[in-house]
Amino acid sequence: MENKTRIHLADDHQVLMDGMKNLLHTVSNFEVVGFSTDGSTIFKDVTDNKSDILVLDISMPKKDGIEVVKEFYQKGFPCKVIILSSYDDLKIIKEVMKLGASGYLTKQCAGDSIVEAIHAVTNGEEYFCNTVREKIFNTATKDKSKVNKYRPSVNSLLTGREIEIITLIALEFSGKEISEHLFISNNTVETHRKNIMKKLKAKNTISLVKFALKNKLIKS
Structure with missing residues (x-):
């Protein structure tokens, strides 16, 4: 029997939760196991129903999403957290990711991205x-004059994230700097680097810089 990903939804807008539930139920290995309309009981709820993933709105009554993530951080995460928000404020994104959230979506793109996000986070990735x-x-x-404003789709083998990683490597960002700037872990940066090297059959960093120049990711 297929193991299903157990998902808990937390949002104070019932219509949005109903729509998300209906969408997630179309995926055979997803199961929505619980709901919360305020932040005060979320930790207990996801612990009791043994959720694998919590999709959490930032703007929650009684205890907002940031406070919920802080509670998870302090008590130990009972599940992985994907933030769903109307805001794309970098300060908020950085705060919740540093506290251990695994993903961040705006509500505007949630319909197109939520299934992909859950799959990615379930597989141990950040999204x-x-x-x-x-x-x-x-x-x-923004302070790097050598980056091209428009980055073309240069290789069908590479993901958008991998293109970003190559660009930053070519701009001489260290692994630590990439981690800090993109709000991802050092391990995730290193995993991306290894995958890129393998896909491009690159032998070293110089090969990645040459690739970036050839494909106009950065200016020569």
Whole structure:
């Protein structure tokens, strides 16, 4: 029997939760096991129903999403957390990711991204929707005059995140700096680097810089 990913939804807008529930129920290995409309009981709820994933709105009554993530951080995470928010404020994103959240989506892109996000987080990855990822990347490179404003789709083998990692490597960001600027762990950066090297059959960092220049990710 297939093991299902157990999902708990936390949002104070019932219509949004109903819509998300209906969408998630179309995925055979997903099961929505609980709901919360305020933040005060979420830790107990997800512990009791043994959730694997919590999809959590930032703006919750009684205890907001940031406070909930802090509680998880202090008590030990009973499940992985994906933040769902109307805001793409980098200060908030950085705070919840440092506290241990595994993903961040805006409500505007949740319908297109929530299934992908849950799959990614279940597999141990960190996930940002395109809107958030673009904002993070643009902020990371805003003082770098050598980055091209428009980055083409250069290789069908590479993901958007991998293109960003290559660009930052070519701009001489260290692994630690990439981690800090993109709000991902050092382990995630290293995993991306290894995957990129394998996909491109690159032998070293110089090969990645040459790839970035050839594909106009950065200016020569």
